[in-house]
Amino acid sequence: MIPEGLRYHTEHEWIRQENQTAVLGITHFAQDALGDVVYLELPKVGVEVRSGQEIGEVESTKTTSPVYTPVSGKIMAVNEELKEKPELVNQDPYGRGWIVKIQMSDPSEAKHLMDARQYGAYLKEKAD
Amino acid sequence: MGPSPRIAVIGAGPGGYVAAIRAAQLGARVSLVEEQEVGGTCLNKGCIPSKALIFNAEVVELLKRAEEFGVRVISEPTYDVTRMLERKQRIVQTQVRGIHALLKSWGVALIKGRGRLIGPRAVEVADAGGTVQRVETDRVILATGSKPIKPPIFPFDGDRVITSEEALEPRVLPKSLLIVGAGVEGCEFGFLYQALGVSVTMVEMKNRPLATEDEEISSLVQREMNKRGIKLHLAVRVEKAAIESTQVVVTLSDGQTIAVDRILVSIGRRMNTEGLGLEEAGVVLGKRGEILVDDRMETRAPGVYAIGDAVGRIMLAHVASAEGKIAAANAVAGDRGHSMNYAIVPxxxxxxxxxxxxxxxxxxxxxxxxxxxxxxxxxxxxxxxxxxxxxxxxxxxxxxxxxxxxxxxxxxxxxxxxxxxxxxxxxxxxxxxxxxxxxxxxxxxxxxxxxxxxxxVHGSAIHLTRRKGPPPPAGRAGDGRQGP
Incomplete structure (x- = not known):
């Protein structure tokens, strides 16, 4: 359920490192808790962000929830497809439902994030 | 003054006609002077027609989502602009007739023509044919309203460069529209035109739309604009606007140029206080051209009252009506004090x-x-x-x-x-x-x-999950908590 090879943030975002680039999305757990996603407020391409910062918001039929970035850098791309199809976040949270790509200024930040096993344990702990 | 004072009201908008009826209810003999149609800007060129059109947009938006409700719509809904405008006009006409009937029932004499003061105790009315009549009166209530500001940098032609008045009569919808000013009027037109299928761009000097509203309301509105694809340029001014063949080319202060089919200038309204003999009658105007009044709505000329947009306080129809009732009560009663309270204006x-x-x-x-x-x-x-x-x-x-x-x-x-x-x-x-x-x-x-x-407010909403820590800080739209 929780893909290997990604790094996970306590606020339920995942990143996939591709060299200096981090692809960021929200986890299956997050999309399930949010319910049907109807809109995403995305940052502008080119904006500098710091780790821990709120970079956007997800609107679902239940709630509005911030999206945080666990890494610092510059927004290189946003997933334009989500403008027409926000439901991709629900349908394919680790794939076509990615949210932004960030050019990391300090790739070592990713090391402090959880791996799949740790995130699984984190979810379990939260559930108890 | 006898038991039945004469009151002349100039302007039959939502301030003036309300003042006239209230004065008549209180026993005055009332003349109501109007150059155009009763109901004023609000009824004829403002609130009512724009809401009629916005309702059209809501109907079509609902139809477009019909499938979500399990309702089959056989073909894609489209607009018939002519029918829309006819419907709007019918609504306005019904309301206009209603006001005429009210005025008649209260015995208010409606005089068609342009009124001006001849001193504080007489009004001269010139009709379209040039006939002039003089109305002697004991008190005057000025309710002359306002009109859109038309700065000279915009080449207004009533077709491609327009104000709100023409925007309510879109015989042909433009493909693209640029709206200068993201205030109340500009935003309403922005959503309306976008819903009608027009590509809308808005330009605003301030750093948020509806800049005088609550900041969270602004950010929610801005998000809805994003969702709908309304393009918003904030903290920029229009430097230049020129009609070039079939398009209007607008240059912004950040150097961008935007070419559109039509531009709507919506940057505020100016009081109609010129050429009315006001100063000669002892009425004093403020810097913006607004008529200065006290809390009783009386001008510096005793016995002359003023209300509504012309006094430039809160330019809303219902505020004008409220001011009209206060002015009428004071005008009929002479010196007894009814004061205007602006603390609670929904x-x-x-x-x-x-x-x-x-x-x-x-x-x-x-x-x-x-x-x-x-x-x-x-x-x-x-x-x-x-x-x-x-x-x-x-x-x-x-x-x-x-x-x-x-x-x-x-x-x-x-x-x-x-x-x-x-x-x-x-x-x-x-x-x-x-x-x-x-x-x-x-x-x-x-x-x-x-x-x-x-x-x-005290963290005890039943249908919200528990707050993490102290109540959320001010200035955030939604705080991530969930409903049921």
Whole structure:
């Protein structure tokens, strides 16, 4: 359920490192808790962000929830497809439902994030 | 003065005709002078026609989503602009006839023509044919209204460069429209035209749309603009606008140029106070051309009152009407004092979805150094909103920390302009937030959101998950908590 090879943030975002680039999305757990996603407020391409910062918001039929970035850098791309199809976040949270790509200024930040096993344990702990 | 004073009212908009009827109810003999049609800007070129058109947009938007409701629409809904405009005109005509009937029933004499003061005790009326008549009177109420500001940098031609008046008569819809000014009027037109299928760009000097509204309302509106694809340029000015063959080319202060089919200039309104013999009669004008009045709505010329947009206080139809009633009471009673109170003025803004607002905005409360609490409730947490599929927006309640009194309420969402009146009456009665929170609200209804927001002021909304830590700081739209 929780893909290997990604790094996970306590606020339920995942990143996939591709060299200096981090692809960021929200986890299956997050999309399930949010319910049907109807809109995403995305940052502008080119904006500098710091780790821990709120970079956007997800609107679902239940709630509005911030999206945080666990890494610092510059927004290189946003997933334009989500403008027409926000439901991709629900349908394919680790794939076509990615949210932004960030050019990391300090790739070592990713090391402090959880791996799949740790995130699984984190979810379990939260559930108890 | 005898038992039945004569009162002349100049201007039959929502200020003037209301003042005329009230004065007649109080026993005066009333003449009402109007150059154009009764109902004024509001009825003929403003509130009513624009709301008629916005309702068209709502109908089509609903039809476009019909499938979601399990309703089959056989073909894609489209607009018939001619029929839309006819419908709008019929609505206006019905209201105009209604006002005529009211005036007649109260014995108000309607005089068609342009009125001007001849000293403080006479009004001269010139009709379109050039016939002039003189109306002797004991008191005058000036209700001459306002008109759109038309700065010279814009080449107004009534076709490609227009104001709100022409924007309500779009015989042919442009493909693209640029709106200068993201105030109330500009935003309403922005949502309307975008819903009609026009590509809309808005340009605003300030750093947010609806810049005088509560900051969270602005950010919610901005998000709805993003969702709909309304392009918004903030903190820029228009430097130049030129008609070039079939397009209007607009140059912004940040160097960008934008070419569109039509531009709508919506940057405010100017008082109609020129050429009315005001100064000669002893009426004093302020710097903006507004008629200076006291709280009793009397000008510096004793016996001459003024109301509505012409006094330039709060340019809203319902404020003009309220001022009209005060002016009428004072004008008929002579020196007995009825004063205008502007503390509680509910207002609606007819964006999609709409806005209802009353009292202090958060930024105003902060500016006044008040210690406040804020409660919020999102419509997406409300069952009734889901049944209507109208889940965008929220109710925001601002209270004074010490007294728990309600300072302001701001709503963006379905029927917000209707819902706001619960808050307005509560404030008028000096209610504490617990009065709304503890009042039983019918289920399932939209005003339950008001109750929940009131409860949320103290973190005790039933249908919101528990707050993490202290109440959320001011200035955030939604705080990530969930409804049921």
């Amino acid at each position: 207002a609606g803004i007819f964006t999609l979805p709409e806005i209802g607002t009353v009292g202090l905005k958060e930024w105003e409360a902060v500016e006044q150094g008040l210690k406040i609490r804020i409660g919020r409730y999102p419509f997406r947490a409300l069952g009734r909103a889901h049944t209507m599929d109208e889940i965008v927006g929220m109710v925001k309640v601002i209270t004074e920390q010490e007294s728990d009194r309600i300072l302001g309420v701001h709503i963006l969402g379905p029927h917000a302009s209707d819902m706001i009146h619960e808050a307005a009456i509560a404030m008028r009665l000096g209610a504490k937030v617990s009065d709304i929170a503890e009042m039983i609200h019918a289920h399932p209804t939209l005003p339950e959101a008001m109750m929940e927001a009131a409860e949320d």
